[in-house]
Amino acid sequence: MAAPEKEIEDEVPEGAEDEAVENSANGYENHFGNTPGVLTESARNSADARSWIITNEKLGSLGSATISIPEPSEASTSSLPSPDILERLTTPLKDRQAKSSPKTVQLQNDLLSVLSTRRDLYLTHTPLETRKSTREAIVLHALNHITKKRRRVLKNNDRLAHASKSTPNDLPEDVQDQGFTRPSILILLPFRSSAQNWFQALTSHTPSPTYQIENQSRFLSEYGLPSGAVDKLTSAEPGTYPADHVDTFKGNVDDNFRIGVKMTRKSVRMFTEFYGCDIVLASPLGLRRSIEKEKHADYLTSIEVLIIDQMDALTMQNWDHVKFVLSHINKLPKESHDTDFSRIKSWYLDGHAPYLRQSILLTAYETPETRALYNTFTNVSGKIRTEKIYAPIPVPEGINQSLIHFDCTSPQDDPDKRFHHFTTQLLPSLLKSAVQSTNTVIFVPSSFDFIRVYNYFRKHAGVSFTILSEYSTNQDISRARQAFFKGTSSFLLVSERFHFYKRYKIRGIRNLVFYAPPDHPQFFTEYLSYPFLDDGVEASDVTCKVLCSKFDWLRLERIVGTEAGLELVKGA
Template sequence: MNDTTTRLLTLLNVSATKAGKRKWTAADEFPSEKLNKRSKSARFATDEEPEVSAVAEVTVDTAEDTVPAEEEADDEGGSDVYESHFGRTPALLSESSRAAVDRHAWTTSRRTSGKLGAVVELVPEGLQPGPPSDTAILERLRTPFRKRQAKQPRDETELQNDLLSALSTNRDVYLPSTAWEHKKSFRETISLHAINHITKKRRRVLKNNERLTKADSTGSPPEDVQDQGFTRPSVLILLPFRSSALDWFTALTSHTPAPAFQIENQSRFLAEYGLSPGMVDKLATAEPGTYSRDHVETFKGNVDDNFRVGVKLTRKSVKMFSEFYGCDIIMASPLGLRRSIEKEKSADYLSSIEVLVVDQLEALTMQNWEHVKFVLSHLNKLPKDSHNADFSRIKPWYLDGHAEYLRQSILMSAIETPETRSLFNSSLKNVAGKLRVEKRWSPVQVPEGIDQNLVHFDCSNPKDEADKRFNYFTTQLLPLVLKSAVQSSNTAVFIPSSFDFIRVQNYFKKQSGVTFAVLSEYSTNQEISRARQAFFNGKKAFILISERFHFYKRYKIRGIRNLIFYGPPEHPQFYTELLSCPFLDEGVEAGDVTCRVVYSKYDWFRLERIAGTEGAVELIKAA
């Protein structure tokens, strides 16, 4: 007997001993006349819950007991794609497809996907990718969306439609170079896809409730009513900041407009996820050009990174701050979810996630990537408790522990990093396949006339890369700099990795006669002011800058004449911004500035964004 079977039998036994507790289908807009007579369950305590009673939370609008007659045809026309992937017997889920995914045996092909551009398709060996479906979106949602599209530029509409086509295949979709001007459109498109998924799931449950109610009179209940997971939440949206959650709230509610929909607890959500009364957003009110667009878009609004909120959707309402076991969508930061999981010692509400959305991966990598990995490691695991689930209604593939092979993951980032590519390559197991958008980069623009010296060091094993880089910097590059009368002062060392930053800082501390200042993400405002002033006045010959410091602060550092990039920056605009700093001082010519970039073949993603795709290829070949 394997571990999955043992845990499942334990859950069944626990469920059988909890007589009198209601089943998940019995409330929260999934009622039937028979099932709704069960008693109400205890609520799950979270910091984000509204102060209302359990009775108020499970009050049911009887108008939602059935699918309206006018929507029946719409439902039948749009459910085939959903049923083929997330239904009782998924078409692509088999022992051979799961085995292919587990051994990373993917068939890879490349093509152009409309406005999305060049894409790489990966499908498990032996399978063919499913075609997009025009009936994937229910007409009830599709019609108002098309009306809004008619008012926007044609290119934007085509981009949204191409993304919808990719999502309709239920494959994982990775958008690693999402431009800021497309963020809003992508959020609206993906939120439409998520709401469509939840609506189809709800309709299937309601129809089966009706079938079970009718079968009571005949005494022969149907056996094909498996339509649920262990718990209700089916969509998880991971985000870096509360302001990001506010953007996604706007996208979600764009498909559920008033007066047709009632948005409950909207005022509370806007108050907690927006800026407090009297606060001024300095980034939003600054003069154009003061801060780069990516900095403004990332850090405007409420940038608290500890949050989680449940969203429940019904046919006529959106309920914010629903408790996790009674909601359809969880919007959270990785930190917020991790703290919740560790506090409750349970992540059962993540056991039945069918659509995962991770947005602003570039910001999440600058926070703490371990939080992201922690949350993803708890997805689609067998729950520790039954949570009043009706096991006769749970889909067989959930009981078999195969949910991770059907979960659709949608990843968005402004840039691609080794961490995000590894997540796409290794952690996503969707048997429907995966799609990754490719981009060819052009060289970044820097002040004309600066001599850029890209210095390569040899490394044949990625595990040795950090040590090899440190050894090259300390034994070859830095000694040359210290011997130069010009380069041994007014020198900034930019260090992408926090681990490398601490290592280099400790090395400088041991060097007698070398003065330096430090700017890290942990520096206080007073420390930052002192470091900048000392470096500008020449009291400190070197200044060490971490990439996370620049990501969060974007200070312009005066006094720089020599720049050493310990590694190419993750964000290409940082390269341009830092090379522009010397010209803040009067009388500086391009010939007065030196620039060295240390790189290895494992810096491909960073190098490509600075030198351009073709330039990076040549640099790697020449190394």
């Protein structure tokens, strides 16, 4: 949206015109300018057809990666550019890097180089210890994008102002520098605490006292814990809760929020209305409710950089919310919103914005949902997906473990084939065993599968059982754990989402059945350790069965290791 000239001048840093000229041929202009060279018809057709030239390369400290470029393409995949960041913006980062470890500095510099290609980036493994430094690098890339965009607008405003005074009948025509609406960065996050982390990363690049953070107190109040509240995760003795659980759930974990952030020359303005902001920080649920209320999502029409963090946590919420929001990005607007159409880049008018949007995805591990989402993106500059070679996870020695394969030829058939094998073969074999028909936990990763298994137990199994799901109240949880531990319930059905949110230790387990391998590999280790919470339990007293098909590859490799996982899939 074309903002008033006076307002824009106030928003752009000093020296903007000189730097805009100096950087007129930079990576931003080559990808997001009015006539980007990468946006060819053949590249668009190739991206639509998912016809990519695929190479495998090592990207410095980011490790091995699969790089996909539209075919045919002259784009090079052999080297990365230097970070394409305005010098003024790098000063705060360099000051912090001077006090950081060489490993952290290298990671941030390599990440900035990769992001400067304007290709999509899918980080499939984000360790706890690197998440803060990764956020800082990505935010710097986003700020660089906003600054270059606004400087281009300022330069063209200046040209138009001079021309209107000297040659009012001969105004420049090459001033297409904007989208339909102002917001150009969308950051999707699972919790308010996540938004606070990204806020801290954002303000780390805005040195005080040069910058002011407007509405900071309100933000910290609404996105932090209430005054006087004690966070039991951070106040507990170290080791009481797993480190990943503390990192995910400390602070305010409300999942319904949305906030606009406006960047000006001297301030960061929180709680800016969407059509006047540069960055939208939101949860998928918060945005969905906003879109459904307003009946459109015009503020998402001109998103040029999409960032989705903690995708593993988002899959434990409602993934449909993510798909709903993304289905509304880069669509033609329903209303004009006072847009100056003479300033809109031609590729927006042509409906080609999805081919240029850069998507940055971060997750602790891959799932079929996150991989499928990545595969839908059509960035004509290409896509980068990092890879990780997994080692087998540690489990208590001596436990009788068995992988139970069932035949399945397509992922669409997997839920039905899995349920059929479980109800006709695996469960009957458990019920025939005096040992395995009691003290048995059935761990179900998918919520849909959990409901299906629960209904089967309720109607057909004919055994005593209880459940622990994400919808269980504290009273339900206490009653279920007690019944299972005392043996009044022979089976305990547990959903992965329950364990993700609660992380309770379960006593009384002697037999474990994983309806499918868990998404979180550490959950496998944890549940195999729980039998030993009871006195006198030997490894030989514990059994573990894992029901799996070849479509469980992503989960299996995180448990048994990449090499062993490949062998298992080949033999399936």
